[in-house]
Structure formats: C-alpha cells, structure tokens
Amino acid sequence: MATIGDVAKHAGVSRSTVSYALSGKRSISSGTRERISDAIAELGFTPNAGARALATSQTMVIGLFVHFYEDEFSPAMVQYVLPISDAAREAGYDILMVTETDGPQALSRITGSDMVDGIVLLNVAHRDERLPVLQAARQPGVLVGIPDKAEGVDVFDLDFEESGRILVDHLHERGHRDIILITPQQHVFERGGAYAWRFRDAALERASRYGIRVFSVDGVTQQPGVNRQINEILDGHPEATAMIVHNDAIIAALPSVLHDRGVRVPDQLSVVGIFSEDFGRLFSLPYTAVETSPDKLGRSAVQALVRRMVNPDTAGEYAVQLVEPRITDRGSTQ
Amino acid sequence: MATIGDVAKHAGVSRSTVSYALSGKRSISSGTRERISDAIAELGFTPNAGARALATSQTMVIGLFVHFYEDEFSPAMVQYVLPISDAAREAGYDILMVTETDGPQALSRITGSDMVDGIVLLNVAHRDERLPVLQAARQPGVLVGIPDKAEGVDVFDLDFEESGRILVDHLHERGHRDIILITPQQHVFERGGAYAWRFRDAALERASRYGIRVFSVDGVTQQPGVNRQINEILDGHPEATAMIVHNDAIIAALPSVLHDRGVRVPDQLSVVGIFSEDFGRLFSLPYTAVETSPDKLGRSAVQALVRRMVNPDTAGEYAVQLVEPRITDRGSTQ
C-alpha cells in the first residue's frame, strides 16, 4: 500500500508538503499541487486511518452502543440505528457498533483505547451502569433514553409524559370514562426503562384528574401469550370503551385478535397507541397513535454529539432535550 | 490519558519491557511483571488502538456492510447483524457497521484507509458492485449471498435451491397438484438478489418434474397492497390447494388475510414458507417452513473470515458454502 512518503517521492516533494496539500492548511503552488494529486491518483493513495488517528487524536468514528434485550421486541431498534448511522456519515463519521451484553466493560474498552471520538448510548435505563463509565471517559457522550441523573452528557428522548397526556386527552375529548392501559412488559419496568413509567404515570395522573377509570396492566412479549392476554383483558373489562397501548408486541398482535373477537374499531372499541410511522406500516396498524420519531431522535442525538466532538471546550449547558410528541390520527377512535 | 511510557516510568522499566509484559512475547521476571501491572492498574492504562494498529498493521475491527433497501422488509436484517456482531466479538474483533447507499465508494474508503482487518458483505447481489472493490482490497472478505462469480472471497448462503425442492417435495408427498408460489418482490429480482430465482427456479423445475401446476407471482411489499394482492391471488386460483411463500411481507400478513377470508389452514389450504425461527415468532406464523438460520449463517461467515485474517497466506480454496435447509413442521399442511 502506498504511503504518504511514496506519494512525496513520486511527486518530488517532501512528506509534509503532501500533507499540507491534502489538508489545505498551508498554501501550495498550483504546480506542485497538481503533481501531488497526480501521484495520489496514480498510486491509489488513501491515508492510513490509524496513523492519522495517532497524529491528530481523532478517529472520525462514533461508538454506538445498542443493547438488545432478549425479552424485547427487536425490530424497533433498527429504526434508531439507521438514522444515527446516516447522520454520522453526513458529518464524516463512521459507526463502531457494539452490541455486547456487558455494556460497561465494552464501553471502557472502547473509550479507553481511544477507538472513537464520541459515544451514543441507546436504550438508556433509569440506573444505567454504562453511564458512570461514559462520564469518566474522555469522549463526549449522548444518550437516547432518560437516566435518573445525567451530568456531562446530552440526553434525548421522546416526551413520554406528554405523550401519555395527549392520548388521555384525546380519549377524554371523545367522552370515554373507562379505559384499558397496556404498558410495556414487566421486565422493562424492572430494568429501569424510564419511558415505561413516565408514560404510564403521566397518563394515570391525567386520567384521574378527569375522573376516568383506568385499568392498567403490563403486557407480555412472547406469543402465544400475547393473544391470550389480550383476550383475557378484554373479557375482564367489558365496560371499557377505549384502550391505550404502549407495548409493541401487543399492538402488533391487536388487529388479528380484535378481528377474531369480532370487535370493530372504533365502533365498539377505540384504540390508540404509541409507535413510529415505520413500525405502524410494518405491521399495518390502523390505529391513531403518538409518533415516536426515532429518526428525528437519532439525528438530533448525533448532531448534538458532533457539536461536542468538534468543540470539546464548551463544556457547559448539558441538557435533556425532549422530542415533542405528535399525534397521527388514523381514525381508530370515536 | 496514560501512555505506555507513563507506565514504564511508574514501574521503573523501559517501554519495551511494558510492551513485552503485556504481550507475553518475552519472559519477564515476576517482580517487574507485578510492578508493571500495579502501574497499569494505578494509572488506568489502556493501549491506544490507533498506535497499536499502526505498529502491528492490525485493527481488530471487522467492517460490516449492510444495505438497507427502501423496498425491503427491514426486520429481517437484524437477525443477521446480531450473530455477526456476537461472533466477531468472541474472536476479539469489533464491528464497524457501514450502511451507506453508495456501497462501492464506502467500501474503498474503509479498506483503503486500513480501518478494518476484514470485510463482511451482507445481502450480496448477483452482480454486486461492491465485489470488485472487495477483491481489489488488501483485506480478506466474506459474502452472505451468492454473486455470479466470486474469486478471492468466501461465500455463504442458505441453499435456496434445495429449499425450494424440499418444499415442493413436501407438498407433492401430500398429493397437491395445484400450488401457488409467491416469490420476493420484483425489485429483488431486478437488483439481482440471486436467492429469489434460485429458490423459484428450483421449485418450478422440481414441480414440473412431478407434473404439478404452479402459479408463480412476485409479491409486493407495501401495505395495503399486500392484503389486496393476497386476496386477488386466492380469488384467481380457487383450484390451488397449497401455497409456497417466499416473501416476508406476504407471509407476515397471511394469517390475518386467510382469517378474514375464513380459509382454514391446513383443511382448506396448505401453506409452507421459508423464514427464520425468530421471524416466525415475531409474527406468530403458524406455518411449516424452511428455517433460514441467519444466526448459523452469520457465525460461519465470521469464523471463515477470522481464519483468513489470522492466516492470510493460505490463499487457496475459496469456496461457496451452503447452509443446509432444515424444515420445521408446524402442521400447516395436509
């Protein structure tokens, strides 16, 4: 492989001149510039990333930490990963994707060896063990998901509390007094997925203010349990006229279960949920829902991170930034 | 950040001694070994990846190139990515994930700058533009998906031809004489996804040998077209007693459509498909199917790649390795 020295020799200049021609940090006469770019083309030279990283202390790589939980509904995660990858590339960064189960150890390995310039943590829990490691790292970090307290990192998430209120409001406006609320599976609460209770508690609080009765239950993830559970819930609550679903597995299975039971939406039951447009399309979900905008979330997170990486001195002003929930009416309520 | 020089000073030895203590390539007295490891612990030293890569010409990173097609059913891709990531880590490698649309350019950027020690190409097309770039690269490569001709790379895929034959045999044994075959969407054929016609042609060939009549049609991907298309196909072919589905979007939507039509499986229609166990669970598919084993595929691919990276001299013997299809009987045929 050609090195910068080969290019220099071929163009009859010094290595530093080639470097300056490449970076444009010093002026180069048009003659040598041309000889250099000819040599580069002829030799097929591409700067060695490791050497460059060593010299500049910049790798132009972002570490993306994804935690795939076994009990989780996996397709949702891709929606976050892709926009992050795209946004990173637009800013000139590549993505080192880490999916290890032992997050903290993997994180210190990656940050300690300076493989990346910045870190994105996906699916952050209330008490996330990766967070202290990230805070101790040299590299700036950004979280998707809200931990109990985050200092020194930027935090992005959908405003799940507002989302819960919006959906309760939506049903309240239509006169519903008895609703079923299906929340994420129990494991999500246990492992500290804050979005679960942020949504639930805000919804319950708003409902109680209206005097709406809410039957709240954790959903399950695995078939055939999902269908059975939906049926049990509906059997147990014939008085309910509406349903709020904050659970991917449940909402994906809902159309077929309701159809089996002969329940017409919205005539006999109003249904609202919270999921991304892509997810809804994937499962052909005909339900009015709060859009979770994983693409917007991922892009904003990367943009914030890039700002920190480019400008590491402006340390202050770390903030939690909530994406505003937007409801998409698909006519599943009345 | 602590460097190896800091550790050396702290332990009162030279840099090379620290390096040898770390790698174990020369013997070190137990006394200095201990002083060194104490110093490492105290200073929190982790070797700089860039410097190490520069010195050893090894990055311990594998480049994973994933092409997400817009018209594609995305959740399928995750199933490949995760096992690859896991297998790589087990071998000591991290994953640089590249999702750029312009595959060839991205590939030459990554290989040219020596960011990775090896390359995995997912979703390889018959005439894949990334392939010549990969073949010209210094790093070994492995493909998932079969190109028209691959030299200098290892190729892995499910044996789609055998899969097609297995499913036709399965229906033939049960006496079916008229079957519907739903293949991947037209775009897959157009872009050269060889698995599409490998499966279809083998199935058609086998069926014609048996004298089975086959109505073959490309599926669509986007709702609500999917449901409509399934209905049209069934309306148009009342004589068909069985259905082979090689199309993720179609098979995901099939249970609800068949239910709507009041078609009982297998009493009124036998259904077989080809999808992974995970995919089947995700969509609660009750159909007998050939298991696509993306985990096995991904793992074998990485293992082959690691072998090449560790042992670059043994160049010979590049081979196409087909994973043997295994049918999972879920009782959807009679």
Add this chain to the structure above:
DNA sequence: TCGTTTCATCGAACCGGTTCGACAACTAAA
C-alpha cells in the same frame, strides 16, 4: 574454572501520518 546458554531488560528503529519552526526566494513598502 572457563566458555556457553538462558534470562531479563534496554535502546533504537519503525509504523504512517501531522505540525511546528526555519528558510530561501520573491514582492511590496519605506
């Protein structure tokens, strides 16, 4: 007891870039 191994360690060179300071040649201002 002396030459020969073995063991443990060191210094220097190298991997392939970037960047600082120096300097010659030329231009512009005094």
Add this chain to the structure above:
DNA sequence: TTTAGTTGTCGAACCGGTTCGATGAAACGA
C-alpha cells in the same frame, strides 16, 4: 536600496505503540 512581509517548501519532532538486536548477569555443562 534596504527593510519588512509573504509564499512555498523542507526537515525534524511527535503521536503511542511493537519489535529487533544487543547486553549484562545468572545458571549451566565440561
């Protein structure tokens, strides 16, 4: 005509590791 400034280029140092050859000390066999 001298001085000051600009432009284009070079050499050397540096980033943080690894590895080769050399070397002194200790252990060994004759």
